[in-house]
Amino acid sequence: xxxxxxxxxxxxxxxxxxxxxxxxxxxxxxxxxxxxxxxxxxxxxxxxxxxxxxxxxxxxxxxxxxxxxxxxxxxxxxxxxxxxxxxxxxxxxxxxxxxxxxxxxxxxxxxxxxxxxx
Amino acid sequence: xxxxxxxxxxxxxxxxxxxxxxxxxxxxxxxxxxxxxxxxxxxxxxxxxxxxxxxxxxxxxxxxxxxxxxxxxxxxxxxxxxxxxxxxxxxxxxxxxxxxxxxxxxxxxxxxx
Numbered sequence: 001x002x003x004x005x006x007x008x009x010x011x012x013x014x015x016x017x018x019x020x021x022x023x024x025x026x027x028x029x030x031x032x033x034x035x036x037x038x039x040x041x042x043x044x045x046x047x048x049x050x051x052x053x054x055x056x057x058x059x060x061x062x063x064x065x066x067x068x069x070x071x072x073x074x075x076x077x078x079x080x081x082x083x084x085x086x087x088x089x090x091x092x093x094x095x096x097x098x099x100x101x102x103x104x105x106x107x108x109x110x111x112x113x114x115x116x117x118x
Numbered sequence: 119x120x121x122x123x124x125x126x127x128x129x130x131x132x133x134x135x136x137x138x139x140x141x142x143x144x145x146x147x148x149x150x151x152x153x154x155x156x157x158x159x160x161x162x163x164x165x166x167x168x169x170x171x172x173x174x175x176x177x178x179x180x181x182x183x184x185x186x187x188x189x190x191x192x193x194x195x196x197x198x199x200x201x202x203x204x205x206x207x208x209x210x211x212x213x214x215x216x217x218x219x220x221x222x223x224x225x226x227x228x229x230x231x
Contacts, residue, residue, distance in 0.1 A: 004161075040223060041223060042124075042207060042221045042222055042223040042224045043162065043207065043219075043221040044221070045218065045219070045220075048218065058218070090161050090162070092161075106152060106164045106167070107164075107219060108163075108164075109154075109161030109162050109163065110161050111159075111160065111161055112159075112160075112161055
């Protein structure tokens with residue numbers, strides 16, 4: 001398994017509170033991603049990073065911010081959590097654009113963080 | 119706007135049967151089509167992938183069939199086993215500098231013993 005850890009694994013918080021989820025990798029991969037998974041919606045990209053301090057928005061970025069100050073860490077912050085942000089959050093990493101080493105490189109996913117916003 | 123449409127939402131198959139999951143896309147810029155397998159409580163994991171210059175790719179009991187003109191691709195699981203019970207996601211890769219995958223909504227496969 002790719003060396004990806006997410007913390008915390010489970011969190012319950014209240015509406016309006018800030019929440020930060022952490023993704024840590026030991027693979028020294030360039031690309032890192034945050035997804036959310038909801039029933040009936042599959043996996044949706046929130047934000048991604050293509051290098052230290054280089055980030056961009058994904059499909060569902062409203063209400064979320066990210067930071068990447070080190071290659072190994074990618075933080076997802078909910079500035080003021082809402083009930084609609086109750087979800088399972090997955091971090092993923094990849095070494096390169098899939099095109100560069102097609103068939104041999106892909107996104108590897110972490111174990112997920114289950115977040116409940118009451 | 120859903121860029122990758124996946125069906126069925128759920129599928130029940132008997133052990134030894136063939137499981138078929140279908141996906142369709144609109145964006146002709148997609149040029150990499152992976153399938154991910156996800157067990158409960160785990161993150162998705164790459165199962166098999168194909169690119170559009172190939173019509174079929176087989177790895178063990180898993181086969182992707184790709185129809186470029188119809189913009190459709192499908193996953194076939196031969197001799198389905200109870201251990202194959204999982205949620206399967208098709209995906210497509212957008213062109214650009216980063217590997218931005220677009221996922222289908224998933225198919226929950228149950229293989230009965």
